[in-house]
Amino acid sequence: MEDADQGAQRPESLAEVGEDAVTTVGQSAPALTEQEKEELREELAKVEDEILTLSQVLAAKEKQVAEMKRKLGITSLNELKQNLTKGWQEVTTSAAYKKTSETLSQAGQKATAAFSSVGSAISRKLEDVRLQSNSFGNTPTFKSFEEKVDTLKVKDENNEDKSNSVSG
Template sequence: MEDEEKGFQEHPDSVPEMGEDAMTSVSPSSPPPTMTEEERQELQEELVKVEDEIRTLSQVLAAKEKQLADIKRKLGITPLNELKQNITKTWQEVTTSTAYRRTSETLSQAGLKATAAFSNVGSAISRKLEDVR
């Protein structure tokens, strides 16, 4: 285990970047010492299969995205309509949340108390002005 960690630390650039073909980043001349040639060959074959599956899935996904765009176009669904629907849905979720309701109630109560306080201050000032005359 420690040898594997040392090997990884000595060659940190051996990990493929996102989107980089794993086959191009694997050095065929330096298999790990604990791996037999047969195991290495099996892993190479599995690697090729997985890469092929990923390519196939990417092609299927691209075709489905195109189909989705065509259906939306035929239905008249535009990106702006989708954005409006998303905003409306999100706002509805926010306004029905417990936190929003509690905050709204608290602010409403604070507003009522502030109105009452201003009214009292106004009345007190009016009385003082009348007393001064």
């Protein structure tokens, strides 16, 4: 058999696990003796039988689990709720979540302080503008201007009254 192995050509690279079977078939298969082929066929048949048996056992176990859950009143919705709760607990206890939460909290506090500061500054400016407008109203120039506007207003009202009495 050693002679057969030495004469057999082996591919330089073996197919990766999970590689597409079509790709593997397209490559030149190593030359095997009839005895090696028969041994491989027997082993293949055994592995396929084991797979079938395991699939049947798995199906039976899944059926058994479903029956137990039905008897216990465990529904898919209950399981989903439990899984979500457990997942959320894992997330909230993670270091990344805690760090992010802390950072966002600090950012919120800084933003609140900044908005408060801006609001105070705006309030002070508005108060300054109000005070300036009041002091502007007490200047002689403003009073003179105000008197002229009042005079024009009175003259306009008098003209309006005369035109209404003529047309009426």
